[in-house]
Amino acid sequence: MTFIDFCLIIIIRDIYGIQKGEQIMRCPYCDYEDTKVIDSRFNEGKQRRRRICTVCGKRFTTYESIERPELLVLKKNNTYEPFDKAKLIRGLSFAVKKRPVSGQEIVRIADEIESLAFPMGQISTAQISDIALEKLKKLDSVAYVRFASVNKEFDSVERFLETIELLRTDDVQKK
Numbered sequence: 001m002t003f004i005d006f007c008l009i010i011i012i013r014d015i016y017g018i019q020k021g022e023q024i025m026r027c028p029y030c031d032y033e034d035t036k037v038i039d040s041r042f043n044e045g046k047q048r049r050r051r052i053c054t055v056c057g058k059r060f061t062t063y064e065s066i067e068r069p070e071l072l073v074l075k076k077n078n079t080y081e082p083f084d085k086a087k088l089i090r091g092l093s094f095a096v097k098k099r100p101v102s103g104q105e106i107v108r109i110a111d112e113i114e115s116l117a118f119p120m121g122q123i124s125t126a127q128i129s130d131i132a133l134e135k136l137k138k139l140d141s142v143a144y145v146r147f148a149s150v151n152k153e154f155d156s157v158e159r160f161l162e163t164i165e166l167l168r169t170d171d172v173q174k175k
């Protein structure tokens, strides 16, 4: 058994992790820290590296893949939580219940919000509901009002009625 291939799956959590992972790669046979990369190729989103241990001379393979960085949501109380697409889809689904809006359209809205937010690394709940409302407005006014009533903070019934009134004037202008 001279050629035993050892595969290590390394999940790198952040950029620091990538650097650390590349600098220190312990030999799985003798546990020595210094191994040399003899071949490197990128395949199916993974970096495959063939390595050789400088002490025992054994070879092994590592596969490295980058975990998608986390997207954070800034809540009204100034705390952060990870972006939860399923939760957003649930909120949107509630708003479009029994309305002529398909599940696909809902998922598309959630995908679009996620793609918009990713380059920024974070998004606030207020921004999420504003974008969602902008998109719902084009699809269905009842869904728009339902979503607004749950997700937007209205300081009074009058403010809420104003929002609906605005929507109505928009509708009239379109016709």
Ligand SMILES: [Zn+2]
Pocket: 027, 028, 029, 030, 031, 032, 053, 054, 055, 056, 057, 058
């Ligand atoms: Zn070794």
